[in-house]
Amino acid sequence: MRIELTVNGTRREADDVWEGESLLYALRERLGLPGSKNACEQGECGSCTVYLDGTPVCSCLVAAGQAQGREVTTVEGLREGDELDPVQQAFVEKGAVQCGFCTPGFLMSTKDLLQRNPNPSDPEIREALAGNLCRCTGYEKILDAVRAAAAVTQR
Amino acid sequence: MTSTETRTVPTTASGEGGRLGDSPLRPDGTLKVTGEFAYSSDLWHDDMVWGVTLRSPHPHARIRSIDVTDALRVPGVSAVLTAADVPGENAIGLEHLDTPALADGVVRYQGEPVALVAADHPETARRAAKRVVVDYEVLPAVTDPRRALDADAPLVHASREDNLVRAMKIRRGDPAPTAPVVVALDFEVGMQDQAFLGPESGLAVPDGEGGVDLYVATQWLHVDQTQVCRVLGLPPERVRLTLAGVGGAFGGREDLSMHVHACLLALHTGKPVKMSYARDESFFGHVHRHPAWLRYEFGASEEGELVYAKADILFDGGAYASSTGAVVGNGGTLGLGPYRIPSVHVDARGVYTNNPPCGAMRGFGCVQAAFAHEALMDELADRVGVDRVEIRARNGMREGDLNITGQVIDSAAPVAELIRTVRDLPLPPEPVGERDIRELPGGASNTTHGEGVVRGIGYAVTYKNVGFSEGFDDYSTARVRLEAVAGEPVATVHTAAAEVGQGLITIEQQICRTELGVDQVVVHPKDTSVGSGGSTSASRQTYVTGGAVKAACEAVRTSVLRRAAEALQRTGLRLDGDKIVAESGEVVAGLADVLDEPVEETVEWRHRPTFPIDPETGQGNAHVQYAFSAHRAVVDVDTELGLVKVVALDTAQDVGRALNPDAVVGQIQGGSAQGMGLALMEEIVVTDGHVKNPSFTDYLIPTILDMPPMQVKVLEYADPHAPYGVRGVGEPPTISSGPAVAAAVRAATGKALRRVPIRPEHITF
Ligand code: FES
Numbered sequence: 001m002r003i004e005l006t007v008n009g010t011r012r013e014a015d016d017v018w019e020g021e022s023l024l025y026a027l028r029e030r031l032g033l034p035g036s037k038n039a040c041e042q043g044e045c046g047s048c049t050v051y052l053d054g055t056p057v058c059s060c061l062v063a064a065g066q067a068q069g070r071e072v073t074t075v076e077g078l079r080e081g082d083e084l085d086p087v088q089q090a091f092v093e094k095g096a097v098q099c100g101f102c103t104p105g106f107l108m109s110t111k112d113l114l115q116r117n118p119n120p121s122d123p124e125i126r127e128a129l130a131g132n133l134c135r136c137t138g139y140e141k142i143l144d145a146v147r148a149a150a151a152v153t154q155r
Numbered sequence: 156m157t158s159t160e161t162r163t164v165p166t167t168a169s170g171e172g173g174r175l176g177d178s179p180l181r182p183d184g185t186l187k188v189t190g191e192f193a194y195s196s197d198l199w200h201d202d203m204v205w206g207v208t209l210r211s212p213h214p215h216a217r218i219r220s221i222d223v224t225d226a227l228r229v230p231g232v233s234a235v236l237t238a239a240d241v242p243g244e245n246a247i248g249l250e251h252l253d254t255p256a257l258a259d260g261v262v263r264y265q266g267e268p269v270a271l272v273a274a275d276h277p278e279t280a281r282r283a284a285k286r287v288v289v290d291y292e293v294l295p296a297v298t299d300p301r302r303a304l305d306a307d308a309p310l311v312h313a314s315r316e317d318n319l320v321r322a323m324k325i326r327r328g329d330p331a332p333t334a335p336v337v338v339a340l341d342f343e344v345g346m347q348d349q350a351f352l353g354p355e356s357g358l359a360v361p362d363g364e365g366g367v368d369l370y371v372a373t374q375w376l377h378v379d380q381t382q383v384c385r386v387l388g389l390p391p392e393r394v395r396l397t398l399a400g401v402g403g404a405f406g407g408r409e410d411l412s413m414h415v416h417a418c419l420l421a422l423h424t425g426k427p428v429k430m431s432y433a434r435d436e437s438f439f440g441h442v443h444r445h446p447a448w449l450r451y452e453f454g455a456s457e458e459g460e461l462v463y464a465k466a467d468i469l470f471d472g473g474a475y476a477s478s479t480g481a482v483v484g485n486g487g488t489l490g491l492g493p494y495r496i497p498s499v500h501v502d503a504r505g506v507y508t509n510n511p512p513c514g515a516m517r518g519f520g521c522v523q524a525a526f527a528h529e530a531l532m533d534e535l536a537d538r539v540g541v542d543r544v545e546i547r548a549r550n551g552m553r554e555g556d557l558n559i560t561g562q563v564i565d566s567a568a569p570v571a572e573l574i575r576t577v578r579d580l581p582l583p584p585e586p587v588g589e590r591d592i593r594e595l596p597g598g599a600s601n602t603t604h605g606e607g608v609v610r611g612i613g614y615a616v617t618y619k620n621v622g623f624s625e626g627f628d629d630y631s632t633a634r635v636r637l638e639a640v641a642g643e644p645v646a647t648v649h650t651a652a653a654e655v656g657q658g659l660i661t662i663e664q665q666i667c668r669t670e671l672g673v674d675q676v677v678v679h680p681k682d683t684s685v686g687s688g689g690s691t692s693a694s695r696q697t698y699v700t701g702g703a704v705k706a707a708c709e710a711v712r713t714s715v716l717r718r719a720a721e722a723l724q725r726t727g728l729r730l731d732g733d734k735i736v737a738e739s740g741e742v743v744a745g746l747a748d749v750l751d752e753p754v755e756e757t758v759e760w761r762h763r764p765t766f767p768i769d770p771e772t773g774q775g776n777a778h779v780q781y782a783f784s785a786h787r788a789v790v791d792v793d794t795e796l797g798l799v800k801v802v803a804l805d806t807a808q809d810v811g812r813a814l815n816p817d818a819v820v821g822q823i824q825g826g827s828a829q830g831m832g833l834a835l836m837e838e839i840v841v842t843d844g845h846v847k848n849p850s851f852t853d854y855l856i857p858t859i860l861d862m863p864p865m866q867v868k869v870l871e872y873a874d875p876h877a878p879y880g881v882r883g884v885g886e887p888p889t890i891s892s893g894p895a896v897a898a899a900v901r902a903a904t905g906k907a908l909r910r911v912p913i914r915p916e917h918i919t920f
Pocket residue numbers: 037038039040041042043044045046047048049058059060061
């Protein structure tokens with residue numbers, strides 16, 4: 001089948017999409033956007049998090065066809081021009097990135113959190129990011145990054 | 156999309172000049188937050204096809220026949236391969252060539268690769284793989300490692316006399332020691348998974364001349380290359396490996412996964428082949444941490460000073476050896492912990508079974524042992540009435556002591572300081588009044604508001620060898636090039652040492668900047684066009700590859716100064732920053748001024764040699780360096796439901812010298828989380844050789860809600876024998892954190908808890 005959707009503000013289409021393909025697969029393998037990650041492909045790790053019409057979803061659990069005509073934002077769409085989003089900047093600066101495989105998902109979840117709650121407490125950060133697994137950092141520096149990003153976005 | 160050639164690890168020059176001891180930003184950080192960093196599963200090629208693996212459903216079976224006809228008929232399928240299609244020797248393995256690349260006549264564990272399919276879509280390939288008809292004759296399996304050495308146990312490898320992979324003995328001091336106080340226990344450790352997030356994956360591109368380029372996530376390119384070449388029957392120059400972006404490793408990428416398979420399919424189809432495991436396949440696609448059964452006995456004086464120790468340690472190696480021999484070596488030589496013990500009797504064994512193969516994981520043989528020796532140390536402390544911290548300080552190794560293999564500990568061994576340091580760190584506040592349920596066991600599941608919740612505190616210490624041991628020729632190669640670009644000196648550092656997320660590339664840049672006075676350092680992609688960097692394991696890369704980069708920089712500096720001396724007709728020149736100065740301190744030239752031609756040096760660097768241990772006594776200088784750490788865990792336990800919330804996990808570690816302090820802390824935090832995971836939740840459940848929970852739904856790793864805040868105290872007692880005084884950092888936190896957590900749960904519940912992971916039913920019943 002053919003799907004048409006808007007990705008990071010640009011109208012995109014893909015042909016010969018098999019009905020069983022996930023949005024994650026379509027983004028990564030058909031639309032040249034491998035930034036969203038595939039750590040589990042079963043809805044458990046959050047590495048594939050994108051926004052579907054502004055709402056964070058695990059793109060591995062969304063069928064590509066379900067995105068027909070809708071707006072998708074991926075990690076590739078976070079920055080404006082050459083300028084990193086404050087959340088991206090904070091993750092780099094605070095050492096929240098080791099292997100980085102979890103990072104795209106954390107960035108999407110963090111940005112969504114800060115939009116809803118610009119000044120989250122630690123328990124609120126932990127609850128909001130509980131669906132994102134990281135195996136490298138032990139999460140301490142991720143918390144540092146989220147706190148730093150919150151401080152910047154509030155300014 | 157761009158092709159693989161442009162989507163490999165970054166070659167960006169970083170102008171931000173972090174020297175040793177600074178914490179400059181990682182050079183790949185920006186690529187990783189923008190989604191541009193190319194991991195092994197992101198690779199893509201115009202006309203590529205997808206490879207999938209058909210795996211054995213049985214733990215032990217004979218393959219009577221394989222019929223691929225139906226699979227080949229599926230439209231879109233370009234190849235179906237079996238053992239019959241292996242052109243070279245069908246044998247891989249890190250220590251023993253006991254593992255077929257594709258099962259040849261017999262399968263020895265559930266999940267063993269049997270056939271490969273290539274097709275134009277991964278789903279097509281998966282469906283075709285289901286049409287491969289394998290006629291199995293199921294054989295009796297040995298799945299209890301405690302029975303594996305029985306005379307009537309089925310043989311896992313028919314060519315062998317028994318199921319023993321390695322047995323190690325350590326005998327020291329009084330052969331029949333006695334002591335006024337004797338404590339003993341049995342302990343069991345479950346099977347842990349590395350659970351790196353980036354799946355096993357890569358892209359093999361045939362070169363059209365019978366050779367292949369493989370882009371892959373791994374821990375050691377050159378040992379992969381050797382193994383792939385053997386199976387393909389090709390010389391190394393025709394099998395070139397490049398490191399793709401690695402999504403974590405933790406030991407799980409030491410063995411081959413899809414490497415050979417993708418190359419076989421690529422050479423057979425003449426097309427680039429991409430393979431990428433789904434998470435369930437990943438659980439079958441790499442080795443795990445050995446489950447272990449441990450029996451320990453300590454004899455001590457009335458004051459709690461150790462007189463003797465006995466240990467019997469059994470590791471389940473699973474169907475193939477992988478690095479079981481070296482794990483047994485570590486379990487044996489390090490398995491009594493960082494203590495002074497006059498008389499020692501240790502037996503450590505690793506056996507073959509028809510369970511999933513086990514091999515390297517962070518902490519490598521020491522993790523399992525630490526649960527036992529630390530539980531027993533607490534028991535001894537309580538028996539003699541000495542504080543649990545003080546008993547460790549009292550028995551802890553000090554510099555100059557002999558360890559149990561008779562090796563002198565010839566640099567800092569601050570066991571007492573480490574354990575007292577964690578004790579003295581501030582404790583979390585005692586719970587008062589109404590608490591946020593997110594801070595309680597069960598969390599947002601709202602299982603308690605504090606009733607039945609008891610707090611406990613636990614301590615543990617460990618030590619771990621750094622680098623490869625027992626006489627292994629453990630070296631690394633570095634090539635450093637210095638040239639002028641647009642009037643500025645630029646260094647390029649080229650090693651094959653794998654960056655797996657730990658930040659080695661940042662360290663390589665810092666060393667070059669420090670040694671050569673340049674700001675810009677390009678990290679060349681990691682590949683096999685330079686000599687081996689050795690394995691990214693055993694906490695060794697900053698030490699060994701760091702040592703190689705340092706040596707290569709020194710060689711470059713010498714060449715540059717020689718060249719400057721000739722050109723300027725001066726003697727006694729030295730490099731000061733990016734200036735060449737005379738003895739008087741007068742600046743005679745800029746570094747870039749003498750770089751009309753680039754200077755390049757390649758150096759192979761070795762640490763001090765280690766030696767095999769004596770097979771009868773276990774004595775010898777087996778290890779090159781030891782790293783020490785201590786943890787204190789504070790837990791709240793819901794004693795009615797058996798749920799545990801770790802409230803604090805604090806640690807102190809001697810890192811010799813922190814070349815990048817932020818990265819050191821990051822390693823310690825991440826390592827601590829993995830140890831905590833093993834104590835409380837992480838286990839691959841294997842029943843009769845079958846894995847029951849190959850998913851992140853059922854195999855749990857700590858989330859951000861599970862992890863507590865961590866205070867990290869870094870000590871820097873430089874090791875005079877190591878480059879810059881560094882001491883390996885990555886593994887000790889994974890070893891001492893789990894036993895501290897287990898001790899804290901014991902303290903809260905009063906239960907013996909002689910098994911990890913601790914499950915709710917162990918607490919409530
Ligand atoms: S890949 Fe989608 S949740 Fe893990």
